Amino acid sequence: MSGAAGWQELRGGWTLLVACAVGVGLSAIALPFYAIGPLTRPIEADLGWARADIQLAILFSSGLGALTAPVTGWMIDSFGARVVALPSIIGVSLGLLIASSATTLTIFYLGFAASAILGAGTNPVLWSRVVSGSFEKARGAALGLALVGTALVALLLPSFIVVLVEYGGWRFALRGAALLPVALALPLVWLWLRTDPNNAAGGDSARNLTGLSLGEALRSYRFWVLSLSILLGYLAISGTLTNLVPALIDRGIEAQAAAAFAGAIGIAMIPGRILVGFVVDRIWAPGVATVVLLLPAAASYILRDATDPTTLLIACALLGLAAGAELDLLAFLTARYFGLAHYSKIYALAYAALATGSATAPFLFATVHDRTGSYDASFMVAAGFFAIAALLMPLLGRYPKFEQDTEGPVGGTR
Known part of the structure; x- marks a missing residue:
C-alpha cells in the first residue's frame, strides 16, 4: 500500500x-457452508439421514x-455489479x-441448489471485482477488509445456529439463517454499492485497464498453478471446517x-484477512x-x-488464518498476474476451482x-x-508488467 494515498482510498471507500x-x-457460498456443520447432527437425529448425505x-x-x-x-461486465447483486441476495x-x-x-438438495442458482450474483466473483476495480494503491488491504x-x-x-436449534429445532434455525441476507445485506448493498454509469463493473473509473485476455490467461501456466493450489487448499479447509463441530462432539x-x-x-x-491484505501490498x-x-x-x-482445549484453540486459530486469507489471495493474485481488463472472466474460472473444492470436500470428509x-x-x-498448495505458490514467479501498465508492481517483486 502506497502510504497516504492508500489510506485515502480506504477512507473514501x-x-x-x-x-x-x-x-x-x-x-450463496458462505452462508450455507457455515450453517451446515452445526445443523448436521440435529438433522441426523430428526430425520435419520447419514452425515455424508446431509453434507452433500x-x-x-x-x-x-x-x-x-x-x-x-x-453478467457483471454486461449489466453492472449492483443490478446483479440485489436480486441474487433475495435468491439466497x-x-x-x-x-x-x-x-x-431431494427437497433439501433442491433448496441448496436454488440458493446457489438464484443467489449466484452474491458470490466472491462480484465483490472481489468491485473492490479490485475500485482500489489501486490499497488493493490488497481493501480486499482483506x-x-x-x-x-x-x-x-x-455456528453459535447462532446452535441457539436457534435449541429453541426451535433445525428447521427454525435454518429459517433464521435464511432471513439474514434480506435483513442485513439487501439494504446495505442497495444504499452503498453504487455503480459508475460509465463503467458497468462498478469500479475503475476512467482508467485504461490492462491485462491478459481470457484465452491468454488459460494458455499461461500461472493460471493452472494458481487454480490447482486454490483447489487443494479449499478441499482441505472446506472439509475440515464443515466437519469440525460434529468431529468434536463425537469426542x-x-x-x-x-x-x-x-x-x-x-x-x-478476521486478523488473517486484514493482515494478509496489508502485507501483500508490500x-x-x-x-x-x-x-x-x-x-x-x-x-x-x-x-x-x-x-485438550488449549491445543484445539491453537489449531483452530491456525486454520482460521488460512480460511481468512485464501479468498483474498486468489482475488489479489488474479489481478496482479492477469490484470483487470478481463478480471471477472478470469477470476470466475479460477474461483470455479475454489468452489469445486468447497463443494466436494464436506461430503468426502463425512463419507x-x-x-x-x-x-x-x-x-x-x-x-x-x-502442504502441496503451499509449495505450488512460489511457482507463480515474478509479477508481470502489462503493456501500458503504469501502476507498476504492487507488493514488490520476488
Missing part, C-alpha cells in the same frame, strides 16, 4: 467495503456456484427457506463448546501465501486426535467418517493438501 463485507458473508448439500450450493461463476462474471434467502421445509433429501465478512459469519453463525465435547471452537476459527479469520504475495498455507497443514495434523467411524484420516489428507 469505507461504505463500499462494508456493503461488500456483508454481501460476501451472507452469500454443499455440493449443490458450492458446486453449482462453481458452474455459475463464469456466467456471473459475464429463498433457496434456504425451501431447504428448511424438506422432508426428503471487504472479504472479512465471511470471517464474521464463520465466527458468529465428547458439548455442542456449544464445539461451536465455540469453530467460532475461534472465525476470530482468527511483500511478494506468493511467498506470503506459502507461509499462510503451511500453518493450517500443521493444524490439521494436530486436529486428528486433539481434545470417510461414515465408513471408518472417525475423521482422523480426513484430517491427515487435509494436512497433505495444505
